[in-house]
Amino acid sequence: MIKILDTTLREGEQTPGVYFDLHIKTAIAEMLDRIGVDIIEAGHPAVSVDIKNAIVQISSLGTKAKIGAHARSVKKDIDLALDCGVNFLGVFFCVADERLNHIDQNLHQAVDNISRIIAYAKEKKPGLKIRYTPEDTVRSKWENVISASAEAVRAGADIISVADTTGYMIPGTDRSFYTYIHRLRSELGKQNLFPLIAVHCHNDRGLALANALDSYRAGADIIDASVMGFGERAGIVDLASLLAVLHSDFDESSSWELDLLPDLYKCVSHYSGIPVPVHFPVTGKNAFTHCAGIHTQAALKNPIHYQSLSPGLFGRQTEITLDHMSGRATIAYALEKIGIQCPSNELIYSVLAKVKEVGRLGRTVDLDELKYIVRLLNPNQYPEFLL
Numbered sequence: 603m604i605k606i607l608d609t610t611l612r613e614g615e616q617t618p619g620v621y622f623d624l625h626i627k628t629a630i631a632e633m634l635d636r637i638g639v640d641i642i643e644a645g646h647p648a649v650s651v652d653i654k655n656a657i658v659q660i661s662s663l664g665t666k667a668k669i670g671a672h673a674r675s676v677k678k679d680i681d682l683a684l685d686c687g688v689n690f691l692g693v694f695f696c697v698a699d700e701r702l703n704h705i706d707q708n709l710h711q712a713v714d715n716i717s718r719i720i721a722y723a724k725e726k727k728p729g730l731k732i733r734y735t736p737e738d739t740v741r742s743k744w745e746n747v748i749s750a751s752a753e754a755v756r757a758g759a760d761i762i763s764v765a766d767t768t769g770y771m772i773p774g775t776d777r778s779f780y781t782y783i784h785r786l787r788s789e790l791g792k793q794n795l796f797p798l799i800a801v802h803c804h805n806d807r808g809l810a811l812a813n814a815l816d817s818y819r820a821g822a823d824i825i826d827a828s829v830m831g832f833g834e835r836a837g838i839v840d841l842a843s844l845l846a847v848l849h850s851d852f853d854e855s856s857s858w859e860l861d862l863l864p865d866l867y868k869c870v871s872h873y874s875g876i877p878v879p880v881h882f883p884v885t886g887k888n889a890f891t892h893c894a895g896i897h898t899q900a901a902l903k904n905p906i907h908y909q910s911l912s913p914g915l916f917g918r919q920t921e922i923t924l925d926h927m928s929g930r931a932t933i934a935y936a937l938e939k940i941g942i943q944c945p946s947n948e949l950i951y952s953v954l955a956k957v958k959e960v961g962r963l964g965r966t967v968d969l970d971e972l973k974y975i976v977r978l979l980n981p982n983q984y985p986e987f988l989l
């Protein structure tokens with residue numbers, strides 16, 4: 603069973619201009635826990651006292667989900683994270699030669715540092731789940747990644763995270779997660795090391811979700827995601843899209859409470875000040891709305907004609923919108939929705955003409971506005987639709 607790590611509160615807060623107050627972070631963590639994610643990455647406590655306090659608060663909630671903190675490979679960060687009461691720790695350190703040169707270290711020193719820090723954290727809190735991330739894993743020299751990962755696991759790391767820090771990977775090519783994960787497992791297996799494998803896919807090429815699914819097919823154990831894919835630059839994998847595909851197409855966790863996703867997205871969107879794009883999968887306003895006349899006519903008979911995900915699964919429903927693309931069937935349906943049973947052709951076509959006129963202004967007509975239109979066209983016949 604795949605595990606989901608949500609990092610809205612850590613990576614997500616690295617979205618420029620996004621800051622969540624303590625009470626908002628707590629609410630988001632509680633919603634994530636109810637939805638059923640396995641790990642909530644709550645922040646990097648060394649960044650600020652606010653963040654540290656939030657992690658302390660979230661760790662005390664008694665969630666089913668593990669609560670994680672991010673830490674550089676330094677003792678001070680480990681101490682701070684453990685002071686917060688977390689039961690999951692993500693330690694990161696680069697292993698690329700160019701990056702190591704930049705900080706005047708060689709691979710031997712880096713690996714020594716990583717394993718000492720991991721052993722220190724494990725000794726301090728034996729039940730702690732530790733993830734080691736070689737930063738920019740996929741563009742780092744293979745031998746360096748293997749050497750650091752193997753020593754990290756020997757020192758006590760439970761999880762190795764393959765980080766596509768720059769959104770570099772492309773499924774189906776020689777830069778695929780599918781191949782990378784198979785090679786990594788095989789190489790570590792030869793050394794009798796069998797850590798869980800996590801993946802952290804950035805979206806710079808718009809391929810984060812595709813790469814996450816490529817990793818899933820290769821047997822990754824943990825996938826990172828965030829609400830709306832919030833994160834550095836183009837962000838990471840969108841949580842709702844990931845859960846939707848894993849549940850609907852790969853039979854993953856029937857215990858996820860996916861109908862709570864809209865509330866979570868509403869909260870994160872509101873307090874981040876970033877609207878959910880209307881065309882966003884699963885959580886966007888238009889995700890289950892049919893517009894074009896031919897589509898709505900078919901969808902009204904059977905939504906499956908133009909839907910492959912069930913809106914009910916996500917607490918949503920199929921909707922029809924009225925605008926310049928509407929057709930006769932859409933208008934007849936909408937009229938019935940506002941209480942006009944078996945509307946006459948005359949009414950349908952006069953309403954359709956007006957709806958198209960409004961649509962050409964770049965607007966849609968909702969059911970309230972539809973009543974106003976009916977009232978205007980037939981003031982005596984529909985007195986109940988008083989303006």
Ligand SMILES: [Zn+2]
Pocket residue numbers: 613767802804833834838
């Ligand atoms: Zn990241």
